[in-house]
Amino acid sequence: MFVDKVKITAKAGNGGNGAVSFHREKFVQNGGPDGGDGGNGGSVILLADENMHTLMDFRYKRKYTADNGGNGSALLCRGKSGQDLIIKVPVGTTVRDTKTGRLWADMHEAGQRHVLLKGGRGGWGNAHFATPTRQAPNFAKPGQTCDIVEFELELKSIADVGLVGYPNVGKSTILSVVTAAKPKIANYHFTTLAPNLGICRQYGMDFVMADIPGLVEGACDGVGLGIQFLRHVERTRLLVHVVDIAGSEGRDPIEDFEHICDELVGYGNLAERPQIVAANKMDLPGAEENLERLRRHLRGTDIEVYPVSAATRKGFDELMGAIVRILPTLPETLVFEEEPEVVMTEEEPFTVRREDDYYIVEGKAMEQLIGSINFQDNQSLNYFHRSLRSRGVIDALRAAGAKEGDTVVICDMEFDFVE
Numbered sequence: 001m002f003v004d005k006v007k008i009t010a011k012a013g014n015g016g017n018g019a020v021s022f023h024r025e026k027f028v029q030n031g032g033p034d035g036g037d038g039g040n041g042g043s044v045i046l047l048a049d050e051n052m053h054t055l056m057d058f059r060y061k062r063k064y065t066a067d068n069g070g071n072g073s074a075l076l077c078r079g080k081s082g083q084d085l086i087i088k089v090p091v092g093t094t095v096r097d098t099k100t101g102r103l104w105a106d107m108h109e110a111g112q113r114h115v116l117l118k119g120g121r122g123g124w125g126n127a128h129f130a131t132p133t134r135q136a137p138n139f140a141k142p143g144q145t146c147d148i149v150e151f152e153l154e155l156k157s158i159a160d161v162g163l164v165g166y167p168n169v170g171k172s173t174i175l176s177v178v179t180a181a182k183p184k185i186a187n188y189h190f191t192t193l194a195p196n197l198g199i200c201r202q203y204g205m206d207f208v209m210a211d212i213p214g215l216v217e218g219a220c221d222g223v224g225l226g227i228q229f230l231r232h233v234e235r236t237r238l239l240v241h242v243v244d245i246a247g248s249e250g251r252d253p254i255e256d257f258e259h260i261c262d263e264l265v266g267y268g269n270l271a272e273r274p275q276i277v278a279a280n281k282m283d284l285p286g287a288e289e290n291l292e293r294l295r296r297h298l299r300g301t302d303i304e305v306y307p308v309s310a311a312t313r314k315g316f317d318e319l320m321g322a323i324v325r326i327l328p329t330l331p332e333t334l335v336f337e338e339e340p341e342v343v344m345t346e347e348e349p350f351t352v353r354r355e356d357d358y359y360i361v362e363g364k365a366m367e368q369l370i371g372s373i374n375f376q377d378n379q380s381l382n383y384f385h386r387s388l389r390s391r392g393v394i395d396a397l398r399a400a401g402a403k404e405g406d407t408v409v410i411c412d413m414e415f416d417f418v419e
């Protein structure tokens with residue numbers, strides 16, 4: 001089964017906590033603080049792997065979590081760093097944040113690495129907090145925690161040339177003639193169910209050609225296999241529009257041509273992609289007349305028409321000659337620009353609200369602060385109180401109406417309000 005769109009969640013490892021510890025040794029009284037720092041959490045890293053061709057693996061495993069950093073310990077021992085988690089994706093995978101729609105990465109090159117989520121920083125051990133006036137700090141900093149992010153992975157194949165056209169017109173046969181690819185070929189519609197890529201080597205320039213399932217009228221609206229496979233020609237520089245010029249299935253090749261052009265319009269910018277026509281099945285009766293009609297139909301446009309027969313392998317020098325002539329004049333393969341993170345108007349470090357007789361203070365900064373305090377220790381409590389004052393929490397509580405002795409709740413811990 002071919003899968004080219006999936007949702008996964010990923011989370012970088014949290015940083016380990018800093019340790020609170022004091023040096024202990026025989027005959028040494030009141031040894032100094034020796035709590036080590038927490039280790040950094042592991043990052044989530046993407047790697048574009050040229051041996052992968054679908055996103056199928058992600059259907060069975062959707063959650064990706066890098067290791068947390070280890071906690072610090074006594075004797076200034078630093079916690080172990082969490083291992084990075086490497087996620088292999090096929091070349092051409094785009095990675096979008098499902099919540100904001102932001103494009104985080106376009107893994108367009110084989111071997112490309114991209115740090116998707118950076119691991120959390122380890123917290124400082126108490127040794128960091130020793131000062132001349134605070135020789136025995138009884139607190140340490142917790143590690144940075146990392147959020148779970150949901151991503152949509154979408155595979156958009158990387159190819160220079162894309163073959164498009166009705167089912168059964170001979171797209172896969174053409175690919176098999178000009179490249180070493182061995183796609184399935186058969187005399188019925190929708191033989192090709194997933195894109196095939198092949199490299200053309202024998203025409204003086206190497207380039208990649210993509211063959212996708214056939215399109216039908218209404219593909220835009222989901223008829224047939226729909227237009228979802230057009231994402232695999234979205235990055236191509238040139239489209240080769242294949243028509244059954246003999247009209248061997250009773251359709252008119254000129255109408256076919258126009259219908260497919262309409263479907264390309266339905267897929268947005270593909271209509272403006274440069275295209276040439278491969279008029280295939282020239283070996284069959286009626287082909288010559290239709291070729292003349294198609295040429296007349298396209299007179300006045302810059303669309304070139306090349307008669308070929310994939311069955312008898314005729315006409316390919318001209319068709320391929322045109323491709324290698326045109327390709328160098330076209331822009332490079334489309335690479336999607338990674339969108340910069342939109343920095344939200346600075347998130348409020350905390351909020352204060354009143355609920356019955358309680359004043360509730362919330363916010364990530366508060367969680368971090370609370371996590372670093374040792375409530376058994378007076379010094380640590382003083383530090384806490386000073387931090388609340390310097391961060392404006394005390395003022396905000398007063399403004400909200402809190403008075404001496406009222407109950408304040410900060411991250412589920414209750415305190416008496418003291419000015």
Ligand SMILES: Nc1nc2c(ncn2[C@@H]2O[C@H](COP(=O)(O)OP(=O)(O)OP(=O)(O)O)[C@@H](O)[C@H]2O)c(=O)[nH]1
Nearest residue numbers: 167168169170171172173186190191192214310311
């Ligand atoms: N007579 C003749 N038959 C051809 C030619 N090219 C392809 N065919 C036949 O047309 C049929 C369809 O060929 P495919 O290459 O599978 O067509 P396709 O466009 O890839 O079809 P889908 O994958 O279903 O969209 C097969 O039976 C081929 O043998 C040709 O030049 N002349």
Ligand SMILES: [Mg+2]
Nearest residue numbers: 171172191192
């Ligand atoms: Mg095919």
